[in-house]
Amino acid sequence: MTYLPAEMIQLSDLVHVSTNLPNICDSFTKKSLSDYALTLKKSGLSLNSFRIHLVVITAFHQPIEGYSVLSHSITKRFFKSIINLFPQPQLPTPMWYLKLLLQGLTRPLFQPMTTCLLTNLSMKTVFLIAITSAKRIGKITALMLHPPYTVFFPDKVTLRPHPKFNPKVTSLFHMNQLIHLPVFYPKLFTKTNREAILHNLDVRGALAFYLDRTMAFRKSPRLFLSIAEGFKGSPISAQRVSKCVSNCIRQCYQICSMTPPDSIRTHSTRSVSSSVASFKNVPITDSCRAARWASVHTFAEHYAITGDSAFDAIFSSMVICN
Incomplete structure (x- = not known):
C-alpha cells in the first residue's frame, strides 16, 4: 500500500x-x-x-x-x-522567583512611572496584569481600551477582551469573562515606607499611567500597542506581548544583580501566580476560577509548583541522622 x-x-x-x-x-x-x-x-x-x-x-x-x-x-x-x-523528554523548565521580580519592579528603572522609559512601563504593566490575573497571553493581547471593555473604578479596574476573541476552550465558562484587578495599597492610605514601595506595584495605577502616555499616538482600540518605530500605535501581536513579559523578567534579574534563567516561558506566569496563591491559603477553587480552569485537576497536574524539594531534603536529613 x-x-x-x-x-x-x-x-x-x-x-x-x-x-x-x-x-x-x-x-x-x-x-x-x-x-x-x-x-x-x-x-x-x-x-x-x-x-x-x-x-x-x-x-x-x-x-x-x-x-x-x-x-x-x-x-x-x-x-x-x-x-x-517513544517517551517525550520533559526537560526541566528554569523557574524564576516572583519575590525577586516584584523587588525589581519597584527599582528606579521602572520608577517613577511618569518619567521612566515607555518600554519599561509597558513591560511592567503587561507583567503585572499577567501575574495578577493568571490569564493567557492571547487573552491579554485581545483586551480592549474603551468602555465597557476597560472600566476604571476608585478601588479597581475591570478588563474584558474583544467579544470576537475565541479562547482556547470555547465554552460559556471561558467566554467573555471579566478580569477584576483591585487597587494595591492605595496611596492615600499608605502609612509606612514599605507600603509606599508596595504601592508602586499597583496594577490599576500602572495601567492608568500606560494609557495616559500612549494616548497621543494611539491608532487602535486595543489596550496594548506597539511602541516600535514604524509600527507605533498599531496593535501588538501576542508574540510581542509574550516577549514583553520575558524581557521584564530578565530586566528585574539584572536590576537585582542576579543571572536570569536561560530560557523563560511566559506561560509560567499562570503557574507561579496560582501556586503562590495556593501557598498563601487561597482556596484552589478561587485560583481555578481566576485562571479559568474547569477542574482543580488541571491546576494540580499541569500548573502547581509543589514543594517536593523541601520534603526530599527532610527525608535525606532524617536518613543520615539515624
Whole structure:
C-alpha cells in the first residue's frame, strides 16, 4: 500500500487533503493503519502531530467493528505502546522567583512611572496584569481600551477582551469573562515606607499611567500597542506581548544583580501566580476560577509548583541522622 506522505496531512492542508482522503481511507485495514501510524512516528513527528493524522483519517474512515479508528481498543493500546516506546523528554523548565521580580519592579528603572522609559512601563504593566490575573497571553493581547471593555473604578479596574476573541476552550465558562484587578495599597492610605514601595506595584495605577502616555499616538482600540518605530500605535501581536513579559523578567534579574534563567516561558506566569496563591491559603477553587480552569485537576497536574524539594531534603536529613 502507498501511504500518504507524513508532511501531507497538516491542519493548513485539511481542505486540500479532504478531496483525496476518502478513497485512500477506504482501503485502510487495522494492520495498515498501525503500519502507517508507526511510519509517521518514526519520521520524527511529535505525539500531537501524530494524533492529528489519525484524527483526519478517523473523519473519513468507516467504523471498524462498530468503533471509530481512534476509539478502537487496538488503537488505544497502540497509542499506549507508542508513548512507552517513544517517551517525550520533559526537560526541566528554569523557574524564576516572583519575590525577586516584584523587588525589581519597584527599582528606579521602572520608577517613577511618569518619567521612566515607555518600554519599561509597558513591560511592567503587561507583567503585572499577567501575574495578577493568571490569564493567557492571547487573552491579554485581545483586551480592549474603551468602555465597557476597560472600566476604571476608585478601588479597581475591570478588563474584558474583544467579544470576537475565541479562547482556547470555547465554552460559556471561558467566554467573555471579566478580569477584576483591585487597587494595591492605595496611596492615600499608605502609612509606612514599605507600603509606599508596595504601592508602586499597583496594577490599576500602572495601567492608568500606560494609557495616559500612549494616548497621543494611539491608532487602535486595543489596550496594548506597539511602541516600535514604524509600527507605533498599531496593535501588538501576542508574540510581542509574550516577549514583553520575558524581557521584564530578565530586566528585574539584572536590576537585582542576579543571572536570569536561560530560557523563560511566559506561560509560567499562570503557574507561579496560582501556586503562590495556593501557598498563601487561597482556596484552589478561587485560583481555578481566576485562571479559568474547569477542574482543580488541571491546576494540580499541569500548573502547581509543589514543594517536593523541601520534603526530599527532610527525608535525606532524617536518613543520615539515624
